[in-house]
Amino acid sequence: MRPGLWIGLFLAGAGVIAALRLTEAINGSTGFILFAGVCALLIPFARSVGRRGPGRAGTAIARYTKGIVASALLYVLGLGLAMTLDRRMELEGATAFLVALMPVLPILWMIYVVGRYLVEEPDEYLRYRAMVASLAGLGLVLAVGSFWGFLETFGLVVHVPGWWAVPIWAFGMGMGQLWLALRDRTGGEE
Template sequence: MSLRPEMKRYTYRLLLTFCVYAIALVGANMWFRHAPPSGLLAYVVAILPALPIMGVFVVIGRLLVEMRDEYVRMLMVRQSLIATGFALSVSTAWGFLEGFGLVEHAQGYWTTVLWFAGLGLGGCFNALTEWRAAR
């Protein structure tokens, strides 16, 4: 089965964005490990790996806009909403636990990791819903 044009563009954009992320992450880590920058440059270098991750959200948004099949778009929106609810719920609960001194501090970027895990949960939910509908 051939991919639809919007899915081909999405796949290309996503691969490109993750390649840029890998380069930025490795580069920033090496820079800080071997010749740590200082001042404003340190902030710029530290933020570099975050920029492609922000780009992933733009890539997903563009796919939602470009998608022609409204049912598949609805499934992706639901999947994204599940991911968002999951990430925000876990982050909020962790924040309260941290505030009461019950758990250690977690770096903020873990919320993005939770969001991607939630995207997987949303995909599983969509698959289960589709399976039930086919029965």
Template sequence: MSGDTEARGGRSQGFWVGLYLASVAIIGALKLTGAIESPFGFILLAVATGAMIVPMRRAGACTSPAMATYNRRVLVSTFGYVLGLGIAVTLWNSYTLSTPVVFVISLLPTLPTFGVIWAMGRYLADEQDEYLRHRTIMAALVALGFVLALGIFWGFLEMFELVPHVWAWWVLPVWAIGLGAAQLWQKVRGA
């Protein structure tokens, strides 16, 4: 823990990220085993995501004012994504919908993902510290490379019928995982 976090008696950023990932893993396991149904699983994911906003701000997770704003924007967009996805899937599974309605409900999880992309671009424009901006750009490039390599590899495996089809909306979550892994690697390396 950082000295600032300890002085306030709070938890570190890593604690909250770990708690969130554990929550997502537990919710995912419950969903996969059939212990919980779709609407309840999505509600739990939305609650877990929304619950991250306050602790992350208090954990001293931000190295600059621009990063604090970025974190808030991404958490709000992620909350909207999970909530929108839950509503869309629930409506799709529960009702027979016309094509225009299906188009509209498909926008519910899509629009918040645009918020995540916008937040990244806005962060890069707002960040005054060149070193922090460089680290973020490098992590984003590693994440992009990860998505491209994985997408190409999976695409060929799928073409030769070795793996099942994967929906294209997985690109953003996989990119986010790559971004987090690249940022963690930078932190561990001290670069």
């Protein structure tokens, strides 16, 4: 099956879960369990990228995809466990520090995977696309974070935890890749 199908199913599932959470049809724990299940769709996505053949997906992109999927799954799991432990236990000191590391270690791995891909990818155009997508994600984090920070400073919105930076970056990176793919299909110039 094509990688786009798996990503489409993942986004559709995540969208349904977000809608259910926003309408309070499900609680946070149920939402997390459902989202963890939807994240399982990233596994066949990674496999489909790796199976696309020697001319379609090189070793670097296959390793990148598998690394990103694995780190994303570990991030979701670590975040869910850390939030659950924080809600149910009175964490402090070294225990709180170790629990806070649970979602951070996969983030560090994710950053390493992106950097490694940029070093290992032999195709200059694919390297360029990855850098542009990463910069799009970074730009979105900076724009949303700054805007929200000013709104929060003026008391117009509630505080949002800093860990939202990673999902926003990933969304921005995905949108950057989508924009590049659409531009390539339509024959658009830079």
